[in-house]
Amino acid sequence: MGALSLRLSDELETQLAREADVEGRPKSEVARRALAEWLTAREKKRFMDDMVRAAKLLYSDPAVIAESREIQADFDAIDTTLGHIEAEERATALHPDDPAGT
Structure with missing residues (x-):
């Protein structure tokens, strides 16, 4: 294990001592x-900042926006079809997880 020596302000030293006591x-x-x-x-913040930066860059591209809308339309169609099924x-009293309908 490495060692580190550092100077603390009086205020920070007092806070540290208080927290250690508690x-x-x-x-x-x-x-x-x-x-x-x-x-x-700090690491998490940098990661999230990078993700936001990448998302902004990615979604400023009209081709990416168009493709994401196509994908969303595909999922909407699947959701609609699943809803009909x-x-x-339900109308025929079949349970979705039971092929025998019991």
Whole structure:
């Protein structure tokens, strides 16, 4: 395990000591956990920022927009067909998961 030495402002030192007392843990453990959580949050934020940037770039392309609308239309047609099949099964008292209709 690596070691790190750093200087804290009086205010941050007080906050760290208070949190360590509340948690009943050493200040070093509280600081390690806080740093790990902060680094994880930063990584997630960068990932989400990258995803948003990619989505904006992708959906600014008219060809991509047209293709996504075609895909949505296909799914809408499938949903409509499935809805008709389920309605017919209900009308004939067939249970969708039971081929015998019981």
